[in-house]
Amino acid sequence: MRRVVFPEAKKAVMTECEPPKCGDGQVLLKMRRVGVCGTDIQVFSGRNRFMTFPIVPFHEGIGTAVEVGKDVTDVKVGDTICVRPIIACHNCYPCRHGHVNACENFNSLGVQSNGLGSEYFAIDAEYCPRVSPDLPLDEAILIEPFAVGVHAARRGQVEGKKVLVVGAGTIGNFVAQAAQLLGAEKVAVCDLSEEKVEMARKAGIALPIVSAGKTLREVAAEAFGPEPADVIIDCVGAKPLFQQILDAAAKTSTVVIVGNYSENVELNVAQIQRNELNFLGNITYTRDDFETAIRLFEERKVYVEDFISARFSIEQIQEGMDQAVAGKAHNMKTIFDY
Numbered sequence: 001m002r003r004v005v006f007p008e009a010k011k012a013v014m015t016e017c018e019p020p021k022c023g024d025g026q027v028l029l030k031m032r033r034v035g036v037c038g039t040d041i042q043v044f045s046g047r048n049r050f051m052t053f054p055i056v057p058f059h060e061g062i063g064t065a066v067e068v069g070k071d072v073t074d075v076k077v078g079d080t081i082c083v084r085p086i087i088a089c090h091n092c093y094p095c096r097h098g099h100v101n102a103c104e105n106f107n108s109l110g111v112q113s114n115g116l117g118s119e120y121f122a123i124d125a126e127y128c129p130r131v132s133p134d135l136p137l138d139e140a141i142l143i144e145p146f147a148v149g150v151h152a153a154r155r156g157q158v159e160g161k162k163v164l165v166v167g168a169g170t171i172g173n174f175v176a177q178a179a180q181l182l183g184a185e186k187v188a189v190c191d192l193s194e195e196k197v198e199m200a201r202k203a204g205i206a207l208p209i210v211s212a213g214k215t216l217r218e219v220a221a222e223a224f225g226p227e228p229a230d231v232i233i234d235c236v237g238a239k240p241l242f243q244q245i246l247d248a249a250a251k252t253s254t255v256v257i258v259g260n261y262s263e264n265v266e267l268n269v270a271q272i273q274r275n276e277l278n279f280l281g282n283i284t285y286t287r288d289d290f291e292t293a294i295r296l297f298e299e300r301k302v303y304v305e306d307f308i309s310a311r312f313s314i315e316q317i318q319e320g321m322d323q324a325v326a327g328k329a330h331n332m333k334t335i336f337d338y
Contacts, residue, residue: 002338004117004317007054009046010325012317020122024070027128029063029081029121034314035141036060036324036334038171039260043111044321047262051111058336059085059109060144061116062137065128072125080135081128082143082294083116085109086284101151101284108284117314119338129290132298139297139304141335142170146302147293148258149174150182151285156231156256159183162224166216166245167235168196168208170307170332171258175233176205177302184231188223190216195330203303216241216248228253237261246271254278310334 001019006012022028040057042048065079075081087107088100095103109115131140148171156163158179165176168191176189188207189200200208207223214222220229228250234241237259246268249255255277272279285293296302309331312320317336324334 001119002314003056003119004058004314005054006044006057009053010044010322012044012057012321014315014317017118019120020118022067022069022122025072025124026069026122027065027072027075027081027125028067028069029061029083029123029128030066031061031063031116031119031121031338033137033141033338034058034061034116034336035145036321036336037145038169038328039108039111041321041325041328042260042262045325048111048260049262050108055110056114056117057110058115058117059083059111060141061085061121062131062140063116063121066120068125075125075128075130079128079130080133080140082131082140083109083121083123084127084129084287084290085116085144087113087127099286101286106283117317119314129294131294135298138308138335142174142302142304142307142333143290143293143297145170145333146174146178146297147285147290149176149178150292150296151289152233152235152256152258152282153178153182153184154289155280155282156233156254158231160185161230162186162227163188163231163233164216164220164223164229164248165189165233165235166241167191167259168193168200169235172196172233172235173200173203173205173332174302175235175258176200177203179233180205181296181301186224188219188229190219193329196332199306199332202305216244220248230254231256234259239263239265243268246277249275249277251275252277254280256280256282258282307332308335312336314338
């Protein structure tokens with residue numbers, strides 16, 4: 001079978017290997033499509049501190065079940081599967097308390113272990129939620145990043161709140177959409193990119209704002225007037241923006257960190273303490289978040305038109321990843337088809 005490998009930074013190659021065996025309790029998937037996430041770009045560029053080369057990339061994937069192992073009852077051959085790619089140990093403190101997304105032995109496919117960049121992939125059935133065969137693959141491939149948005153909105157307890165989402169890329173857009181679907185009073189999303197802000201407008205986000213030349217405090221004032229944002233959700237993870245987020249946060253408001261920071265930032269602890277700010281970490285999603293994301297997609301409540309900005313065959317892996325890196329400021333989603 002064909003398998004993608006990143007042997008070193010900025011290099012992608014196609015290899016051949018034997019297909020995996022389908023073990024007890026597992027499902028063997030024939031992969032149909034994978035999506036490129038910001039994490040994949042970090043991995044490809046050698047800037048993700050949680051992985052080592054060589055690595056088989058990708059954690060966003062849609063496949064068809066072609067074999068099911070012993071004792072698998074929830075999946076049958078022919079089902080369309082949207083892989084839930086965060087593997088948990090189920091034994092550590094977070095797992096035992098219902099936070100498998102924050103497992104002490106956190107394992108994201110394509111980062112800590114080999115990912116979905118293979119023609120066939122075997123995985124435990126618990127990570128194989130089914131999606132409706134009526135849902136187009138170009139929509140189903142977006143379920144996983146939308147689940148991130150659902151979890152972030154829930155972390156921020158956005159219902160009835162004024163929410164500012166920083167960053168209007170795929171994750172930022174989906175966080176903003178999830179916040180609106182989960183009952184936020186007002187949602188603003190900002191970005192330097194006019195194209196991404198226009199996409200937010202198309203997606204029905206109430207307050208899309210181009211932030212070029214503005215501080216985040218000015219963006220918040222433009223969005224909400226004299227009333228502050230109750231919740232700020234950081235979907236960028238950029239060191240130069242961190243202090244701006246801190247300055248834009250009103251006393252007692254909540255900040256949710258979604259973006260992956262590739263370098264450490266200096267933190268003014270007194271500003272957090274004296275303003276009684278709530279700073280919340282955020283990592284991936286729970287099983288319930290993922291199932292909610294599937295339901296909202298199947299109910300056609302998520303705007304996904306024009307989200308796929310680049311499409312390649314899996315044999316074009318080097319060209320596609322180079323394009324994803326070069327166009328990351330403007331791309332929404334790059335996908336590879338098998």
